Amino acid sequence: MTDYTDDNEEYSGPSKSELKRQAEYLQDLGKELTELGPETLAKIPLPDVILAELQEFHKMRSFGAKRRQLQLIGKYMRSLDGNQVRLAIDRAKGNDKAAVAALHKSERLRDALIAQDEALTKFIADFPEVDVQLVRQLIRNARKEAQNNKPPKASRELYRLVHNMVLPPLILEVKEEEEDTDE
The missing domain is CATH 1.10.60.30 (PSPTO4464-like domains)
Structure with a gap:
């Protein structure tokens, strides 16, 4: 029986699939942020660039434009820790x-x-x-x-x-x- 594991193999970071799952999770959090009211959103200490993009999202009427804006919000969300954002959303909504x-x-x-x-x-x-x-x-x-x-x-x-x-x-x-x- 042959052992196919290589003990010398180093960890090179998360796989592409894991990175994609993380990005989708953050994009979903961004979508959830777009559904919050201004009072609730004000309780979450988000970076100014994300707040500006969220305001821009609400001005849009076209489905395609909103979808692209969500992707942009998701891109900016990648600079944040998803678990901390989830906690902040729950805390702002009173679910924590x-x-x-x-x-x-x-x-x-x-x-x-x-x-x-x-x-x-x-x-x-x-x-x-x-x-x-x-x-x-x-x-x-x-x-x-x-x-x-x-x-x-x-x-x-x-x-x-x-x-x-x-x-x-x-x-x-x-x-x-x-x-x-x-x-």
Whole structure:
């Protein structure tokens, strides 16, 4: 029985088929991005070039033009990590379990901060990088708003601050472009 494996063979990277699957996956993510509303899309930290191409896609009426634009969006998407983009889309749509848990935790923390002074001490211990003066100001304003039956503007700002501490925003890393020798 002959052994056909060569132990000296080095890994030369993903196969053409694997590269094509990755490109198609990223193009599918690009298509999914075109289906998102502007508010949801604003929550995803995409590079400016991709955002511009997505806006251009929505201006087009022709099926063929939209198909070509999707391919261009897919090309630009190749510079991003597909898993990070998927996570960012899920987080923006509210489908990410970690994001939902962070949302609930942020609401509880905000309510505790407004209700009791001891919660601020624990919050500062948990998140030492927070701007303490801003947090105290927001708590004070939120308490005044609640007392005077005014809209909860400071409470919302406090929630946003707490949420950004509990679940920091995703940063989509752009991969270094490899030199194209066929141009």
